[in-house]
Amino acid sequence: EPEVTQTPSHQVTQMGQEVILRCVPISNHLYFYWYRQILGQKVEFLVSFYNNEISEKSEIFDDQFSVERPDGSNFTLKIRSTKLEDSAMYFCASMQTSQGYEQYFGPGTRLTVT
């Protein structure tokens, strides 16, 4: 069964450093998402991406963040100048709207900023 994959599973970085989180969405899906989940809290929307551009973004997704689809399979989230409060689980998700709005999540990347 097709699934969303994410790498790395765990990333430790020092405050101020840049990180890139990677995702491979399900191959025939058209919409791609990044979400954040701080430990013990709900899942928070960051950004959606469709047709090679940002479709929607939340107030969390400021200039510190950027997304890219560098090739036909990968979808990345870059976080510049990381802060302690960026420590969270980051989930990628993808959706194929031709058969409904079923959004599938990857296993997540745990980002720890020290």
Added chain:
Amino acid sequence: GQQLNQSPQSMFIQEGEDVSMNCTSSSIFNTWLWYKQDPGEGPVLLIALYKAGELTSNGRLTAQFGITRKDSFLNISASIPSDVGIYFCAGRLNTGNQFYFGTGTSLTVIP
């Protein structure tokens, strides 16, 4: 952003019991999704709902799209220990493809 409130916040039940939880919003949604999340893992999609009043089942799970379109319900029948986890609802408005997530219901099943 949109506020989706789930209740109860947590549940402790005996194995074999049925479970009911709900998700409410002040806004009208066009799509409701229900997810289960295990610790340290990504949410797993359980059920998708698209029409007001729709009732959809997935094994022992049944979810309903509220007729006001501002709420949704999830029922689990004959709970088993592997049902333990956090259940999230997610809703999509009429415009856009952003999903708003609920606050979650934590389920503990006592063998």
